[in-house]
Amino acid sequence: MDLDERKRHILKALINDYIVSAEPVGSRTIAKRYRLGISSATIRNEMADLEDMGYLEQPHTSAGRVPSDKGYRIYVDQLMGVEKLSQEEAQYIRTSIQKIAMGEIERIIRETSKILSFLTNYTAMVMAPETRKSTLKRIQLVSIDTTHIVAIAITNFGVVKSTNISLSKAIDIDKLVAINNLLNDKLTGLTIEEINLEVITKIQREVRGYNEILNEILPILYDSLKCMDDREVYLEGSSNIFNYPEYNAIEKARSFLNILDRKDILYKILSCD
């Protein structure tokens, strides 16, 4: 059974209605509200087909239908339109993106969440990308004073993680540079997932001369890299959480996400060079 034009219209109407009402939608509602030129019985038959195809679900026998995950997927991918943004909204996005273009991924995600919340007047929730599979691009050890350093790790996705490390003994700048080069030599190119205890222990075993200082730096660096694994969720506009769903808010959000999907802009945002 294929998803013909009429089924697509009914599915779109039903999901539009469900977004606004958050209640199961019946065939009569669609027939009255959307004037598709067919009776509620016909819509009911089509809805039964859509349910068989997995696009709709029925909470109980006498309720209307609600969209399934598969239904939402096709709605977002093929059925919904894209709302044109106003000049003010477009300008707001441009300014925000310019502000974060060279920033850390955390800032990018937080700003993305803010823009979504601003455009839709809803609570926006954005989940950080999974960094486990990203590769370590570079480690930079920066000396604060003789016993305090900052270790900065950068991944190929532009995720920047900095960690303060206090040393028990003073370290001179030449030694720090040598250790920095050593860590880059051993760790860059590995995924965060691959940098495990085994790898850390191997470095400690193999490297002679800096054992004492490496034994202080490596465990902290390891913990810091492991923390990057935790996928953070960024929430903005939480005061809007009880706002009623509004159809065109979803389309505005999609319009913004379409902008983000343009690879040239994404590259600019994520570029760390």
Place this chain on the structure above:
DNA sequence: ATACGGAAGTCCAAGTTCCT
């Protein structure tokens, strides 16, 4: 012209929720 099949409509009984 007639028969046939599929699409679409009407009617009705039954299930569920909500309100009094």
Place this chain on the structure above:
DNA sequence: AGGAACTTGGACTTCCGTAT
């Protein structure tokens, strides 16, 4: 608890296009 309102599926009818 009981009635109103709403929904559904099923049975039946009507309409329309196509084949003979």
